[in-house]
Amino acid sequence: MKETTHFGYKEVPVEEKTYRVREVFNSVARRYDVMNDLMSAGMHRLWKRVTVETAAVRPGMQILDLASGTGDLARAMARRAGSTGRVCLADINDQMLRVGRDRAIDAGELTGLSWCQCDAEVLPFADATFDRVTIGFGLRNVTRKELALSEMYRVLKPGGRALVLEFSKPTSAPLEQIYDLYSFSVLPTLGKVVANDAESYQYLAESIRKHPDQETLKSLMETAGFDSVSYQNLTGGIVAVHLGMKS
Amino acid sequence: MMPRLFLAGLVSASESAIAAGMRAAQLTPEDLAPMVGKVLRLQVTDLDLDLWIVCGEKRWWLSTESQEHADVELSGTLGSLVEIARSITKPDSPLIFDGLDIRGSVGVLQTMQSMFRSLELDWEDVVTRALGPIPAGLLIKTLRTAREQWLISRASLQRQAEDFVRSEQTLAVTDSLFSGHANAVTQLDRNIDRLAARIKRLESRDE
Numbered sequence: 001m002k003e004t005t006h007f008g009y010k011e012v013p014v015e016e017k018t019y020r021v022r023e024v025f026n027s028v029a030r031r032y033d034v035m036n037d038l039m040s041a042g043m044h045r046l047w048k049r050v051t052v053e054t055a056a057v058r059p060g061m062q063i064l065d066l067a068s069g070t071g072d073l074a075r076a077m078a079r080r081a082g083s084t085g086r087v088c089l090a091d092i093n094d095q096m097l098r099v100g101r102d103r104a105i106d107a108g109e110l111t112g113l114s115w116c117q118c119d120a121e122v123l124p125f126a127d128a129t130f131d132r133v134t135i136g137f138g139l140r141n142v143t144r145k146e147l148a149l150s151e152m153y154r155v156l157k158p159g160g161r162a163l164v165l166e167f168s169k170p171t172s173a174p175l176e177q178i179y180d181l182y183s184f185s186v187l188p189t190l191g192k193v194v195a196n197d198a199e200s201y202q203y204l205a206e207s208i209r210k211h212p213d214q215e216t217l218k219s220l221m222e223t224a225g226f227d228s229v230s231y232q233n234l235t236g237g238i239v240a241v242h243l244g245m246k247s
Numbered sequence: 248m249m250p251r252l253f254l255a256g257l258v259s260a261s262e263s264a265i266a267a268g269m270r271a272a273q274l275t276p277e278d279l280a281p282m283v284g285k286v287l288r289l290q291v292t293d294l295d296l297d298l299w300i301v302c303g304e305k306r307w308w309l310s311t312e313s314q315e316h317a318d319v320e321l322s323g324t325l326g327s328l329v330e331i332a333r334s335i336t337k338p339d340s341p342l343i344f345d346g347l348d349i350r351g352s353v354g355v356l357q358t359m360q361s362m363f364r365s366l367e368l369d370w371e372d373v374v375t376r377a378l379g380p381i382p383a384g385l386l387i388k389t390l391r392t393a394r395e396q397w398l399i400s401r402a403s404l405q406r407q408a409e410d411f412v413r414s415e416q417t418l419a420v421t422d423s424l425f426s427g428h429a430n431a432v433t434q435l436d437r438n439i440d441r442l443a444a445r446i447k448r449l450e451s452r453d454e
Contacts, residue, residue: 046255053255053310059284059303082283082304234251 005143008206017143018119022093024200025069025141029095031195033070033103038190039201045072047239050232051136051165052076054241060084061131064155066120066148067091067138071100071113073165077132078112088130090116090123091138120148128157136165140211149224156246162226168233168240169213175236183208214240254311258298262309264373268366269306276304282362285355288317293324300359319351319359 004011007020028035036044051073057063059082065074068089078087091097097115104110118124120135120142133152142148152162170176183205191201212220214231217240221229226244233240269279282302289298299310299317321328327347349356375383 043252046252046259049255049259050251050312053258053312056301056310056312056314058286058301058314079305080301080303080308084304232251 006207006210008203008210014143018092021141024203025093026095027197027200028191028195029070029093029099032096032099033072035191035195035201038194039187043235047165047234047241048073048076048136050234051134051163051241052080054232054243055132055134055161055163057081057085057132061086062129062157063087063132063134064123064125064130065089066123066133066135066152067141068100069093069096069136069138070103072103073134073136074100074113075104075107075109077134078109081112083111086112086114088114088116088125090118090120092117092119121151122147123151123155125155127154129155131157131160132163133160134163134165137167139164139166139217140207145212146220146224149221149226153225153244153246158246160246162221162244162246164217164221164242164244166217166240166242167208167211168217168237171233171237175238179238214242217242258309258311260373262307264370265309265366266306267369267373271369272365274362274365278362279304279306282307282355282358285319285359286314286317287355287359288314288320289328290320290322291325291328292322302359317351318355319349319353321347321349321356323347 003014005014005017006012007017012020025032040047055063055077057077057080059080061081063074063077063081063085065071065077065087068074068091071089074087074089078085081087089097089100091100094117097117101115104113116124120138121144133156135148135152139145139148156162170179184202187205188198188202191204192198195201211217214233214237218229218231221242221244224244225246227247229242229244231240231242279302283304285302287300289300290296291298297311297313299312299314301308301310301314321331323331324346331347371383371387374386378386
């Protein structure tokens with residue numbers, strides 16, 4: 001019997017999920033940033049800001065940003081890492097990487113940036129290569145999250161920090177109700193009007209609901225080997241930043 | 248949920264103000280080179296707030312999240328930290344204030360202080376660029392009016408408090424007044440004893 005996994009609320013064969021996720025992001029790549037601003041009312045910038053602050057980047061650090069997409073998290077960290085630092089933008093989706101590369105060129109921010117198309121479950125880097133490993137709004141799209149977390153742990157240097165920025169579970173029931181209403185009514189409509197793609201945004205809402213909550217993700221990170229795993233909820237738990245250390 | 252993001256916004260705006268100040272002061276990466284990688288931690292004890300200043304190659308970054316290690320740590324009340332912030336604009340000002348604790352490399356702090364002194368901080372410019380001229384104008388006007396009102400109210404309250412203390416001080420028993428009275432009573436006691444002894448001596452002489 002074929003091994004299956006979830007793709008939003010659907011059950012699909014494991015090998016099919018990667019392909020389907022790629023299709024979703026191919027479809028939304030060009031309007032990804034505009035949609036992020038619209039969907040979160042600009043809040044995603046502050047969420048990313050908190051993540052970058054938590055990463056505690058210093059000049060000269062080697063950083064890997066997984067599911068880098070259009071690269072705003074990576075560029076923010078590259079500015080802090082300076083000319084002696086290096087940030088590798090990794091994503092499984094070439095369309096997203098292209099958009100990210102174009103953005104970096106347009107912003108004139110190429111110093112210390114490199115791009116790599118790869119699968120977060122099988123990273124093409126040696127052990128203990130990076131001082132920081134981040135993944136922003138990407139882990140929920142990974143088929144085998146535990147594999148991706150183990151790989152993040154492997155490529156992290158001892159003393160390094162790994163950060164997972166991801167949608168999570170609201171901490172209050174009223175907020176959860178409003179959030180559900182927004183996710184399943186407003187979000188697909190916005191997707192249809194702005195990106196002419198309601199289905200991809202329906203998947204986005206569903207994939208968020210299928211993603212592990214704060215405590216489950218914390219356990220997954222601990223199982224992957226991370227020490228002192230902690231998280232902080234943002235916007236009432238709609239988003240959470242998980243921090244794990246490698247001792 | 249909001250305070251954390253509100254704080255992030257505030258920190259981001261302050262960071263932009265410092266960056267704009269550095270540009271206006273024409274500080275080059277060469278000027279900033281001695282501080283690259285240095286970290287200053289400000290602990291506001293009464294607000295339970297940590298603020299970290301991380302020196303980068305082209306600008307400085309602010310953070311409210313732990314940055315692991317700090318070259319110099321300033322810990323104190325908001326008042327003492329405001330005092331030190333004010334002192335930055337004055338040449339050769341000291342770094343010692345009541346309730347302020349400094350740990351780590353004072354050299355880093357002094358270099359940072361001299362760099363801050365050379366900045367041309369213009370928060371109004373940052374607000375204008377962030378909000379646009381009309382909303383920023385309204386906000387700045389409101390904040391200025393609020394500040395003026397606050398200063399007037401503070402001066403008025405201070406004056407009223409002083410007047411009250413002055414008018415009521417006759418009713419109040421101060422330490423010095425109490426000890427003065429206590430001394431007078433002791434003196435009177437001794438005089439009574441002395442007089443009683445003298446009366447006794449006179450009576451015995453008459454007998």
